[in-house]
Amino acid sequence: MAAGSAVAVDMPELAKKNGCSACHAIDKKVVGPSWMDVAKKYKGDAGAAAKLDTKIAKGGSGVWGPMPMPASPKLTDAERKELVNFVLGLAK
Template sequence: MVVAKTEIAVSEADALALAKKSNCLACHAIDKKVVGPAWKEVAAKYRGDATAEAHLINKIAVGGSGVWGSMAMPAHPKLSEAERTTLARFVLNLK
């Protein structure tokens, strides 16, 4: 499956491989809450928000807490901008 929010398509397999490599799956799943929210919940929350992609790219880089509860999401500053963009687009395109 290929999902696209912008003109650049994101491969589900590539995005999930990157999420696994980056340890995202320790706290997130596509359709159920683990430690952090289900990615489908994240997509629903930001659907229609023109700033969502930039917001998630930044959130992946710097981490934070308070949006989905008190548990902090760790920062992932070593991920490249392209990797953060891949993850953000993948999440935002889930339905």
């Protein structure tokens, strides 16, 4: 796959079901950053999975701009892990 042809992937069902796709898309900024940009930003960062896991669970702002990401307290550990793996896997 050539660089830039990132978008053969669709949002996972889990992301749609939990409303992530209302604010995120794979390849373009919506309310939140594109998940491809997130993946690129944290590529090679060994602590990224833990950071993103916390961000999804608790929410927060200031990494991409002033707009806050809401907390998703209802997601299970396994669901967050799946979402984090999906996002970080985009830039591999």
